[in-house]
Amino acid sequence: DGGITxxxxxxxxxxxxxxxxxxxxxxxxxxxYWYRQDPGQGLRLIYYSQIVNDxxxxxxxxGYSVSREKKESFPLTVTSAQKNPTAFxxxxxxxxxxxxxxxxxxxxxxxx
Amino acid sequence: DQQVKQNSPxxxxxxxxxxxxxxxxxxxxxxYFLWYKKYPAEGPTFxxxxxxxxxxxxxxxxxxxxxxxxxxxxxxxxxxxxGDSAVYFxxxxxxxxxxxxxxxxxxxxxxKP
Numbered sequence: 001d002g003g004i005t006x007x008x009x010x011x012x013x014x015x016x017x018x019x020x021x022x023x024x025x026x027x028x029x030x031x032x033y034w035y036r037q038d039p040g041q042g043l044r045l046i047y048y049s050q051i052v053n054d055x056x057x058x059x060x061x062x063g064y065s066v067s068r069e070k071k072e073s074f075p076l077t078v079t080s081a082q083k084n085p086t087a088f089x090x091x092x093x094x095x096x097x098x099x100x101x102x103x104x105x106x107x108x109x110x111x112x
Numbered sequence: 113d114q115q116v117k118q119n120s121p122x123x124x125x126x127x128x129x130x131x132x133x134x135x136x137x138x139x140x141x142x143x144y145f146l147w148y149k150k151y152p153a154e155g156p157t158f159x160x161x162x163x164x165x166x167x168x169x170x171x172x173x174x175x176x177x178x179x180x181x182x183x184x185x186x187x188x189x190x191x192x193x194x195g196d197s198a199v200y201f202x203x204x205x206x207x208x209x210x211x212x213x214x215x216x217x218x219x220x221x222x223x224k225p
Contacts, residue, residue: 006155040121042201042217043156058212090155098205098213099144103155 003027006091006104013078013085013111021076021107023091031098032074035090036060037106043090049074050096078109086111115139116204118216126224131189133219135202140183142214143207147176147187150199150218159200160187189221197223 004025013019025032031050035043045058049068063082068074074093078085088108094101117136125131135145143164148156162169162176162185169176175188189196202216 004155040217042215044215045212048212088153092155097207100146100158100161101213103148103157106153106155108153 004091004093004102004104006089006107009105009107011107011109013109015111016080018077018079019109021078021089021091021109023074023076023104024072025074025093025102026072027093027102028071029093029102030071030096031094032068033092033094033101034058034064034066034074034076035092037088037090046076046089085109114217115142116202116214116216118200118202118219120219121217122220122222124222124224125192127194128191131187131192131196131221131223133187133189133200133202133221135185135187135216137183137185137204137214139204139206139214140180141206141208142204144205145176145178145185146203146205146213147174148201148203149196150201156201192221192223194223194225197221 007022033048034046044060047066049055065077090106091104092101115138146161147159150156160171160174160176162178167178178185199218199220201218203213
């Protein structure tokens with residue numbers, strides 16, 4: 001079954017802690033993305049990667065970090081520097097030209 | 113500055129009737145457009161797309177119309193069904209060097225029985 005998998009679905013973090021969200025795809029897509037969705041808002045791009053070992057900042061990269069050591073994997077770390085981390089995080093992958101992006105089921109992160 | 117705008121935050125439609133969701137964009141260089149559907153607490157799923165060389169694309173109950181001169185596209189769903197109740201996002205792909213999707217804020221569609 002080809003697809004994109006995010007884990008965990010729900011995540012709680014104490015203030016001041018870093019936390020890593022997992023994203024794995026077996027679609028053989030070159031590009032992967034992390035978005036954040038807040039209530040009543042659209043998708044905002046955090047980071048993206050078009051090729052292994054390379055990634056670029058999106059519109060709201062501050063307080064986040066990523067790595068792309070393997071084509072299949074694009075983990076996102078939410079650091080303690082992120083001022084308002086409570087949100088719904090979505091990972092996506094696409095062919096190189098982004099004519100169709102496939103999304104994971106999302107991770108809801110709550111800071112307690 | 114929003115380059116892709118969905119001006120209606122929500123839309124309510126009777127079951128069986130036509131739902132029309134609208135999207136406007138500002139950049140005439142946008143070359144490819146996509147519509148996604150999203151249920152709460154789930155990732156968006158791809159619905160339908162259209163290239164700027166076309167003005168209409170149809171897939172079952174879903175049709176997307178593109179008016180390049182007005183920089184406007186619309187998604188028509190007919191007939192509307194209860195399962196269509198979701199948030200619909202419009203996205204534009206400039207098909208330039210980084211191929212990043214520019215997203216609208218979404219329209220929540222509610223289908224009334």
